[in-house]
Structure formats: C-alpha cells, structure tokens
Amino acid sequence: MDSRSVTFVGGGPRAAMVLERITANYPDDAAPLTVHVVEPFEPGAGRIWRYDQSPLLKLNSMAQDITMFTDASVECEGPAREGPTLLEWCHAVIAGEITDHRITDPExxxxxxxxxxxSFPTRQLQSIYLGWFYRRTAELAADNVRVKTHRGMVTSVTESANGHVVELDSGDTIATDAVVYTVGHTDSMGSNTQLTRERTAGARGGFYAPPAYTNDVDYSAVRPGDRVIVTGMGLAFIDLMVLLYEGRGGHFETLGERVDGQPREGIRDGGPLSYVACGQEPQLYVGSRRGVPYHSKITSVLSVDSEPLQFITPEIVTRLLEQHSTLNFHEHLWPLINQELGYHVYRELIVGHPERARMSWEEFAPAYRAAHWGSNELHQLVRKAIPDSRYRVDLASIDRPFDDMFFEDTQQVQDALVRYIERDLTLRTHPDHSETQALFLALLRTYMEIGRLVPLEHLDDESQRLVPGWWHGFFSFVDSGPPAHRLQELLALHRAGFITFLGPDLEITTAHPDAPEGTPAFRARSRAGGADVSANSWIEARLPAPTVVSSADPALHQVHSSGAGVEQNFETEDGATVSTGKLVVESTGHVVDRAGDVRPTVFAAGHFTSAWNVGAFARPNSNSAPFRQCDGLARTVLTALGLPVVPAT
Incomplete structure (x- = not known):
C-alpha cells in the first residue's frame, strides 16, 4: 500500500488535538501514514503554553474544567477516547501511574x-500536561501511523509535482501530501507608528511596548517609580500586573494579617488583600475601551439544574437561514442571544431565589417564551417578575458599564472603579448570587452553539467582521476573565498607590519628535473625563491583532506573499476595504488562495483563521466545540488524502 503524509505547521495544543483525532479516526489496517509536526517550542504546549515562563502566571480556568480528551459527550463522527482531565492527571501522577521528567522538580x-x-493551575503545570498528551498520542498511535517531531520553524511551503515541500529554518525539507497550519498566536511586524512611539519614548528615557504576549516582553527598562500608561485591562494586563509587582519581589497579605509588623495567626484565605512593596514598583496608569477589567471567574453554583437552550436551537436557526439569504448578527442573532441569556438568569432567580421574584416560574416561563425581545410586553413581564432592576439582564450595560457617566476628576474615576470591581467580586464569588453562574453558563453554551449552527459564510460582511471582533470580545470579557484573587490583588495595588485607573475610551497622543525638551512622550485622556496623565512610557497590554499580511511568522507571511492564501477583506458601503487580518478558510478548514480557489490539501485551524474561534481545549463532558471542530478537521484531512476513516459513530 502507498504511504501518505501530512505536516503540521505549528505544534501547540490545537495541532495536538487534531493529531489525536487523526489517530482515532484512522483505521488500523489502512495504508501507512506519516504525520510530521514542526514546532520550535515543546510539541503539545507550543509557544503560549511553554514551560519556560514565570511560575507566577496562571490559567484562567479551574483544574476541573481542563481536558484534552474527546469524551463521550462530544457529538462528532469519530470515536471518543477517554483520558484524564488535568486534575485527574495530577491524581495519577501522585499515585505513580504517570511519570514525566519535569515532575521531579520539587516546586x-x-x-x-x-x-x-x-484551583487555577500555573501555565507551567499546564505545559507539562499538554506535552504529556502529545507524547501519549504519538506513542499510542497504531502501527500504521508514524508521528515525526521536528524542533524548528517552518519558513515556507511550496507546491511540488507530488504535493508540497515544507522548508524549515534549519534548511531541512519535508516532502508531504497535505499541510495543516496550526501556528497559534503570532506576532506582527512592527508598524511605522509603533516604531515612532518606540523612538519617542527612548529619546526621553522611557519605554514603549506594542501589543505582544506579555511573558515574551522584557520589562527591565521599566524602572522603579517610572510612570507608565497602560492600555488594556484584559488577561494580558493581569499578566503584566503579576510580573511587574509580585514578579519583582512584592507580595500580598490578607488585610489584618500582621500585628505590629508580625504575622498574625488564624487568618483565613480570601478577602481583601494588602500589598507589601519590594521597592522595585513602577506607577501604572491603566485604562481601556471599557475602562474596567474583565469579569472575574465565578465560584458560586447553580441553585437549580440548568435547562437546554431555548432560543439558539437548530430549529430556530434553520428557520432563520431559510428565511434570509444572509444573517445580520445584530438583527437576527442578538435578539435571540439576549432572550436566551435572560431566560436562564431569570429561571435561576425565580426558582433558586424566589424571594427576589414576584411571579412563579410556571407563570413566567411560557409568557417569556412567547414574547419578542425588545417588545413592551417582554419589558413589562420582566419588570413585574423581577422588581429589583439590579437583577435584570441588560447586556448593553454589562458591555459598556460607564457609557452614561462623566467624571469630574480623577478621584471620581478611582471611586467608580473600586465600587465596580468590588461589586463584581461580590456577584461572582458570593453563594447568594448564583444568577451570575447562570449567565456565565448560558453565554458559554450560546457562544459555542452559534458557532456550530451558523456557518460564517451565511453571515453578511458586517457580521463576519463583528463575530471575531466585538462578539468574541464580549464573550471573553464576561466569561474568560481572571481568577477572583487577581482582582483582589489589583485592588490591593490600587490601595497601595501603585495603580491609578484612567477610565474608558482612552485617547493616547504621542509627542512630536521635535517637541521641546521635557515634553512627555505620551498623554492619556479619557473621553469620560477625569483622567489626563502624561508619561514617557506606554505599554499596550494586549495580544497583537491577527494579521496575515504583516505576520512575523515566516510561514504565515509566506502564505500571503505567494498567493497561496489570502487575508479576509470586506468592502464597506462607502467603497473602503476593511480587513479582519485573518486567513480565509472554508468551514471545512480548507485554505482559499488569492484567486478564490479552495486548496484541496492545505488546511488551517485556529484564531488566525476566518473560521469560528472555539479555543484550543475545554471543559470535560460538555460536548465541547474545540473537540467537534478538531474531529471534523481530522476526518476531512484523511479524506482529502484519499484515505479511509473509521465509520461514523
């Protein structure tokens, strides 16, 4: 039998998941198959999850919610292959059932x-789990599947008479029948604007950091006492906060933990914190588009069992697709999303906390299902059932909490932010507020289900830009925030005088290169008033926006320059061209070239593509979208190679 081969460009978690699905879907008696995986860091973990990073950095998922294994809950054609979650893996390590060379490290x-x-595990621990998963997958593959790992970076992929030639930075080449791009998060080449900012800051003894993965940036140029403007309050900002304070030697204590400078006995974990300085701290002035940090993770539990989705269902979405040639996110999907999330929050309130309601669920539910979102009928129903407006679902206010506020001075901004963060911690950690867990779970299921039911090509141009931008950002803001203790640490640093809040909608101006000596490099002002700060240093605390055209990854950049792939662009009504920066792929994962043709043996998967972003690993027993997507891609790749797949389950 003729052997076939496929090469992964990038070997992080997504590549490892697709590899596992290939081994699961490929019959044991089929022709020999070689899978090449090219990864400059450790395969399975990749760059973002590599072991070599600060042990202070953590995941924003709890240990019980992390698995790499496609379990029986996943609705996919391939066979399920059970395996340990991260937590179960740790138990197996303790029992001596699993070994790994890094586990000998006492820490x-x-x-x-x-x-x-x-618990929220460290990224180092997750790195070991991911590396173990990759090696286990390779070791347990059937005899007719050979996995070859190449430690390096792909610089180019070119067509050949028999398929493709993959060239590595070592000069080695791989002849292969199919290619799968799984490059993960990549940097972008610096723009002229960013270079100007860097020169302006440097000329004044300051520091500028463009968007980047936080752990990869050298912050040693940020000196103790330096004033630094920070834009972005998401997870990248939390990492920055950790590295610049605790990472430099400071630490946190529970308020009241010391008496006369000595440790006090009997203090329980949790609660407000105080920060003990180390003398190496800069002064951060922090703001963002919303002006607030991501919502913290939730520790409360539901009072009642959750119900299936009511409005984002196959029947309703199919009917929409039959009625409209293309869907508009705001017009067709956003009303359903609002009503879906409201349904689950109100059920938790009315059934789980009846003292907050003035109507039984038996009376409320049918009336709610029958009403249209935005109608006066629905508005009156909710007002009657939930008299306290604080418990009513208002997604617009959640998304933009300070939209209707104007601050007279900086202190008003500080007071508003502190109240907001303290309220968020109460809502997300107190057992009396399980409605926030209902919102969290409903949004998670809704986000994943829309990605499953709505092909991106059935959305209009505006919506295809909106989905990877605002919609994904809203989901991340509500559901993918940091552990609660990180927000407690943020408040402690604010109380200690090291972090000042700037508010929403920051405008940053850069001084002209010929400005008089002594002119600060940067000035930050909030459109909501209150904040006007100058500094010689500026850190953009966020990941780079996706880009194919300007990608610093040589393989992804070569896809564009060769015409073998194309960046997703849309033309607006006024004739302007707007790009999402993403690589155009079909819903099957096939890459589309510059001429608009589908490349039959070239695939791509990940946030850098135009496909729905579903993440790289997920919760066990949740019919997780990443597993469904990876299983489908694995079967598509095998079929494209003319190879058989195991019968659908």
Whole structure:
C-alpha cells in the first residue's frame, strides 16, 4: 500500500488535538501514514503554553474544567477516547501511574499535590500536561501511523509535482501530501507608528511596548517609580500586573494579617488583600475601551439544574437561514442571544431565589417564551417578575458599564472603579448570587452553539467582521476573565498607590519628535473625563491583532506573499476595504488562495483563521466545540488524502 503524509505547521495544543483525532479516526489496517509536526517550542504546549515562563502566571480556568480528551459527550463522527482531565492527571501522577521528567522538580510536584478542583493551575503545570498528551498520542498511535517531531520553524511551503515541500529554518525539507497550519498566536511586524512611539519614548528615557504576549516582553527598562500608561485591562494586563509587582519581589497579605509588623495567626484565605512593596514598583496608569477589567471567574453554583437552550436551537436557526439569504448578527442573532441569556438568569432567580421574584416560574416561563425581545410586553413581564432592576439582564450595560457617566476628576474615576470591581467580586464569588453562574453558563453554551449552527459564510460582511471582533470580545470579557484573587490583588495595588485607573475610551497622543525638551512622550485622556496623565512610557497590554499580511511568522507571511492564501477583506458601503487580518478558510478548514480557489490539501485551524474561534481545549463532558471542530478537521484531512476513516459513530 502507498504511504501518505501530512505536516503540521505549528505544534501547540490545537495541532495536538487534531493529531489525536487523526489517530482515532484512522483505521488500523489502512495504508501507512506519516504525520510530521514542526514546532520550535515543546510539541503539545507550543509557544503560549511553554514551560519556560514565570511560575507566577496562571490559567484562567479551574483544574476541573481542563481536558484534552474527546469524551463521550462530544457529538462528532469519530470515536471518543477517554483520558484524564488535568486534575485527574495530577491524581495519577501522585499515585505513580504517570511519570514525566519535569515532575521531579520539587516546586512542580508541590503544585501537583496542592491542586484542587477549583484551583487555577500555573501555565507551567499546564505545559507539562499538554506535552504529556502529545507524547501519549504519538506513542499510542497504531502501527500504521508514524508521528515525526521536528524542533524548528517552518519558513515556507511550496507546491511540488507530488504535493508540497515544507522548508524549515534549519534548511531541512519535508516532502508531504497535505499541510495543516496550526501556528497559534503570532506576532506582527512592527508598524511605522509603533516604531515612532518606540523612538519617542527612548529619546526621553522611557519605554514603549506594542501589543505582544506579555511573558515574551522584557520589562527591565521599566524602572522603579517610572510612570507608565497602560492600555488594556484584559488577561494580558493581569499578566503584566503579576510580573511587574509580585514578579519583582512584592507580595500580598490578607488585610489584618500582621500585628505590629508580625504575622498574625488564624487568618483565613480570601478577602481583601494588602500589598507589601519590594521597592522595585513602577506607577501604572491603566485604562481601556471599557475602562474596567474583565469579569472575574465565578465560584458560586447553580441553585437549580440548568435547562437546554431555548432560543439558539437548530430549529430556530434553520428557520432563520431559510428565511434570509444572509444573517445580520445584530438583527437576527442578538435578539435571540439576549432572550436566551435572560431566560436562564431569570429561571435561576425565580426558582433558586424566589424571594427576589414576584411571579412563579410556571407563570413566567411560557409568557417569556412567547414574547419578542425588545417588545413592551417582554419589558413589562420582566419588570413585574423581577422588581429589583439590579437583577435584570441588560447586556448593553454589562458591555459598556460607564457609557452614561462623566467624571469630574480623577478621584471620581478611582471611586467608580473600586465600587465596580468590588461589586463584581461580590456577584461572582458570593453563594447568594448564583444568577451570575447562570449567565456565565448560558453565554458559554450560546457562544459555542452559534458557532456550530451558523456557518460564517451565511453571515453578511458586517457580521463576519463583528463575530471575531466585538462578539468574541464580549464573550471573553464576561466569561474568560481572571481568577477572583487577581482582582483582589489589583485592588490591593490600587490601595497601595501603585495603580491609578484612567477610565474608558482612552485617547493616547504621542509627542512630536521635535517637541521641546521635557515634553512627555505620551498623554492619556479619557473621553469620560477625569483622567489626563502624561508619561514617557506606554505599554499596550494586549495580544497583537491577527494579521496575515504583516505576520512575523515566516510561514504565515509566506502564505500571503505567494498567493497561496489570502487575508479576509470586506468592502464597506462607502467603497473602503476593511480587513479582519485573518486567513480565509472554508468551514471545512480548507485554505482559499488569492484567486478564490479552495486548496484541496492545505488546511488551517485556529484564531488566525476566518473560521469560528472555539479555543484550543475545554471543559470535560460538555460536548465541547474545540473537540467537534478538531474531529471534523481530522476526518476531512484523511479524506482529502484519499484515505479511509473509521465509520461514523
């Protein structure tokens, strides 16, 4: 039998998941198959999850919610292959059932022993789990599947008479029948604007950092006492905060933990924190588009069992697709999303906390299902059932909490932010507020289900830009925030005088290169008033926006320059061209070239593509979208190579 081969350009978690699905879907008696995986860092973990990063950095998911295995809950054609979640993996390590060379590190073994279901593991620990998963997948592959790992970076992929030639930075080449781009998060080449900012800051003894993965930036140029403007309050900002304070030697204590400078006995974990300085701290002035940090992760539990989705269902979405040639996100999907999330929050309130309601669920539910979102009928129903407006679902206010506010001075901004963060911590950690868990779970299921039911090509141009931008950002803001203790640390640093809040809608201006000596490099002002700060340093605390044209990854950049792939562009009504920066792929994962033709043996998967962004790993027993997507891609790749797949389950 003729052998076939496929090459992965990038070997992080997504590549590892697709690899596992290939081994699961490929019959044991089929022709020999070689899978090449090219990855400059450790395969399975990749760059973002590599072991070599600060042990202070953590995941924003609890240990019980992390798995790399496609379990029986996943609705896919390939067979399920059970395996340990991260938490179960740690238990197996403790029992001696699983070994790994890095677990001999006493600090790592301490993390393994201390990890509980609701613990937030370090990225180092996750890195070991991901690397183990990759090696296990390769080792357990059938005899007719050979996995070859190449430590390096792909510089180009070219067509050949028999398929493709993949060239590595070492000069080695791989002849292959199919290529799968799984490059993960990549940097972009610096723009002229960014270079100007860097020169302006440097000329004044300051520092400028463009968007980047936080752990990869050298912040040693930020000196103790430096004033630094920071834009972005998401997860990248949280990492920055950790590295610049605790990472430099500071630490946190529970308020009241010391008496006369000595440790006090009997203080329980949790609650407000105080920050003990180390003398190396800069002064951060922080703001963002919303002006607030991502919502913290939730520790409360539902009072009642959740119900299936009511409005984002196959029947309703199919009917929409039959009625409209293309869907507009705001017109057709956003009303359903609002009503879906409201349904689950109100059910938790009315059934789980009846003292907050003035109507039974039996009376409320049918009336709610029958009403249209935005109608006066629905508005009156909710007002009657939930008299306290604080418990009513208002997604617009959640998305933009300070839209209707104007601040007279900086202190008003500080007071508003502190109240907001303290309220968020109460809502997300107190058992009396399980309605926030209902919102979290409903949004998670809704986000994933829309991605499954609505092909992106059935959305209009405006919506195809909106989905990877605002919609994904809203989901991340509500559901993918940091552990609650990180927001407690943020408040402690604010109380200690090291972090000042600037508010929403920041405008940053850069001084002209010929400005008089002493002119600060940067000035930050909030459109909501209150904040007007100058500094010689500026850190953009966020990941780079996706880009194919300007990607610093040589393989992804070569896809564009060769015409073998194309960046997703849309033309607006006024004739302007707007780009999402993403690589155009079909819903099957096939890459589309510059001429608009589908490349039959070239695939791509990940946030850098125009496909729905579903993440790289997920919760166990949740019919997770990443597993469904990876299983489908694996079967598509095998079929494209003319190879058989195991019968659909």
């Amino acid at each position: 790592i073994m301490h993390q393994v022993r201390e990890l509980g279901p609701e």
